[in-house]
């Protein structure tokens with residue numbers, strides 16, 4: 285059976301799931317999106333993802349043409365109709381069709397697209413051994429230019445960073461903000477562990493405020509760890525006891541090397557492993 289894609293109220297076979305080349309989502313990256321996991325056939329942290337989607341839309345003055353309840357139901361229906369158990373859901377809202385000018389006032393009919401499919405995880409080995417990251421020269425978008433808190437359809441900043449990491453043979457790119465502070469990786473947030481406490485850059489560092497990040501902070505506190513949202517610089521990463529990344533796709537993935545510096549003893553540490561176990565229990569129970 286062909287994958288069914290939701291576009292603005294109807295389901296289309298994958299081959300027929302198309303939107304106009306005049307949609308400003310394509311012409312300008314004008315739109316917003318979310319990436320959501322489904323575990324056991326149920327969208328995970330759906331309310332948090334909807335909060336962020338509607339906030340992103342508000343920030344770019346895009347009116348999502350469905351109520352929260354309607355959208356939540358459409359997401360659940362897309363998962364159901366495709367028989368997805370453990371999978372990945374992509375929700376996009378585009379500005380809609382306009383003319384060949386920037387002006388969003390000349391667009392009409394924002395499009396809502398929902399794709400539910402399976403996701404390719406990092407190989408299990410990476411979770412066991414940990415990955416290597418490198419600092420890249422592409423600076424994270426200045427928050428006063430395009431706030432990283434908006435999950436917009438324009439991901440070029442992150443893509444350019446990811447290219448540099450790939451060129452360097454690393455799995456992920458560590459991105460600094462305009463002040464040279466640690467911001468995040470191209471598609472994940474970053475944490476370090478030092479003397480049993482967790483540290484992660486604050487919202488004001490210019491990051492996407494990750495839903496996995498927020499959940500991991502909660503799980504860490506439940507496990508009795510102190511958690512600080514505080515400015516980090518590369519030195520903090522190099523000298524950490526442990527380091528890991530969080531994201532919807534990656535979940536929690538250990539980092540064992542940054543810019544040629546071995547982190548801790550070069551193996552995924554006990555706090556990272558403990559949090560991974562707690563996260564897995566939560567998603568299993570979901």
Ligand code: PXG
Nearest residue numbers: 470471472473492494495496497531532533
């Ligand atoms: N930072 C950035 C820049 C992201 O894009 C995260 C952090 C983690 O946020 P969540 O809410 O997922 O914990 C993201 C989200 C992919 C892919 O294909 C990953 C993301 C977004 C889009 C695609 O790997 N990560």
